[in-house]
């Protein structure tokens with residue numbers, strides 16, 4: 001996703017935002033037909049567009065790559081995840097600073113938190129993109145989310161890595177590595193239960 005796109009690839013992707021017909025896309029650029037076709041095929045191989053029966057559809061991976069260069073794409077992506085364009089830009093730039101120019105294949109934005117890892121995400125704590133990072137974590141691993149009365153937590157790295165807590169006050173915030181006392185209690189009690197269970201099991205098997 002962070003690979004630098006060349007001008008013609010950008011032109012094609014931009015055109016694909018306004019029409020899905022290959023012919024319209026080609027017509028709205030200055031690129032010769034054969035080249036336009038070649039570029040579409042190359043973009044399809046990289047997962048940036050899907051091509052089917054004369055129709056070209058920009059994928060979320062394509063939208064993300066374009067958003068690094070284009071404000072229209074950035075706004076569409078920001079709208080999709082309910083954040084400001086500035087927050088989206090800051091997050092994408094953070095991702096690419098961390099991942100470098102390697103062309104990691106991703107299907108959607110939540111895949112990026114998997115590539116970054118929990119330790120790197122910690123750096124976003126207290127920044128304007130903390131909320132987005134938590135939202136992406138919740139989407140990345142829906143099965144990892146523990147929900148309690150409308151609050152949601154994700155365990156990891158020897159504690160709670162993400163929280164959307166409704167117990168701490170009026171405004172529900174998405175937090176990374178939260179200071180939330182409830183999250184800490186939750187983690188401690190899980191740990192205690194686990195250890196107690198383990199001990200009981202151990203003693204039981206020793207007796208037999």
Ligand SMILES: [Zn+2]
Pocket residue numbers: 165166167168180181182183
């Ligand atoms: Zn809390």
